[in-house]
Amino acid sequence: MRCVTGLLFLLGVLTAAAQDTTPIQASPTAAPSPLKPAPSPLKPATYSQAHVDQPYVAMTFDDGPSAANTPRLLDMLKQRNIKATFFLIGQNVAANPDIVRRILAEGHEIGNHTWTHPQLSKLGDDRVTAEITKTQDAIKQASGFTPTLLRPPYGAITPRQRQWIENQFGLSVILWSVDPLDWKRPGPSVVTQRILSQARPGAIILSHDIHKQTVDAMPATLDGLIAKGYRFATVSQLIAMNKPKLSTGQTANIDRSHNSKTITPTPASSATPASSNAQHPENTAPAKSSTNQPATAPAAQ
Numbered sequence: 255m256r257c258v259t260g261l262l263f264l265l266g267v268l269t270a271a272a273q274d275t276t277p278i279q280a281s282p283t284a285a286p287s288p289l290k291p292a293p294s295p296l297k298p299a300t301y302s303q304a305h306v307d308q309p310y311v312a313m314t315f316d317d318g319p320s321a322a323n324t325p326r327l328l329d330m331l332k333q334r335n336i337k338a339t340f341f342l343i344g345q346n347v348a349a350n351p352d353i354v355r356r357i358l359a360e361g362h363e364i365g366n367h368t369w370t371h372p373q374l375s376k377l378g379d380d381r382v383t384a385e386i387t388k389t390q391d392a393i394k395q396a397s398g399f400t401p402t403l404l405r406p407p408y409g410a411i412t413p414r415q416r417q418w419i420e421n422q423f424g425l426s427v428i429l430w431s432v433d434p435l436d437w438k439r440p441g442p443s444v445v446t447q448r449i450l451s452q453a454r455p456g457a458i459i460l461s462h463d464i465h466k467q468t469v470d471a472m473p474a475t476l477d478g479l480i481a482k483g484y485r486f487a488t489v490s491q492l493i494a495m496n497k498p499k500l501s502t503g504q505t506a507n508i509d510r511s512h513n514s515k516t517i518t519p520t521p522a523s524s525a526t527p528a529s530s531n532a533q534h535p536e537n538t539a540p541a542k543s544s545t546n547q548p549a550t551a552p553a554a555q
């Protein structure tokens with residue numbers, strides 16, 4: 255939505271790349287099974303993906319609601335009985351409360367994407383508090399729903415802020431593992447190809463429903479994922495399925511602290527090149543960290 259330059263802090267994380275998931279083998283004919291509503295969230299944590307033993311992914315759509323594009327996307331999702339997650343900008347919530355209500359009425363999840371889409375890593379706690387609470391209040395006022403998820407614009411958030419937001423606001427911080435760079439408007443077929451080639455079980459897939467091309471890409475994207483055997487979950491549902499990998503000496507009864515629950519993102523692929531002059535939100539994959547370690551960054555530098 256808005257452009258900034260020099261998100262250099264994301265570059266370092268793009269160098270590490272070792273896939274920790276394998277391509278799914280699910281039958282293309284496997285029909286998505288209905289999921290139970292996500293249980294009450296555990297202690298808030300930070301996620302870029304989940305480790306799951308079934309081929310679920312979470313489609314996420316940022317920066318809306320958009321009067322021009324979100325209803326059309328909702329129609330596409332409804333036709334396929336797919337539930338997604340929408341990270342809404344507070345200003346757009348206030349302008350489109352009817353769409354907010356429709357998103358929830360059709361079984362999707364809503365998360366907080368701040369009020370004005372700033373880089374939170376550059377703001378003090380008072381400003382961050384205002385960005386978060388104003389958006390929480392607007393979503394609640396429009397729909398009665400209070401989000402439990404926050405996606406920081408640009409993925410820009412410091413480790414301290416992450417822990418503070420989890421503790422202070424009870425919000426899980428949701429990054430992503432698949433980034434089609436749809437904001438660059440490469441054409442619908444490229445968006446589709448990038449998502450299909452990068453998707454893995456447990457993936458959190460980033461895109462933006464404010465862009466017409468992105469929504470234009472969704473029929474082929476969604477049908478392509480279905481054809482590969484993928485099923486769809488909201489982010490909270492995906493988190494509920496998460497099975498953290500354990501290292502030697504750890505027990506299955508893991509600590510629910512924000513660190514031990516933090517999920518490692520998938521590696522950046524050739525479709526998510528590092529760019530020193532990247533100019534858009536959510537433009538690179540978030541930090542790569544090794545299993546059982548907290549996701550490193552996105553931290554401002």
Ligand code: NI
Pocket residue numbers: 255316317367371407408535536
């Ligand atoms: Ni955004």
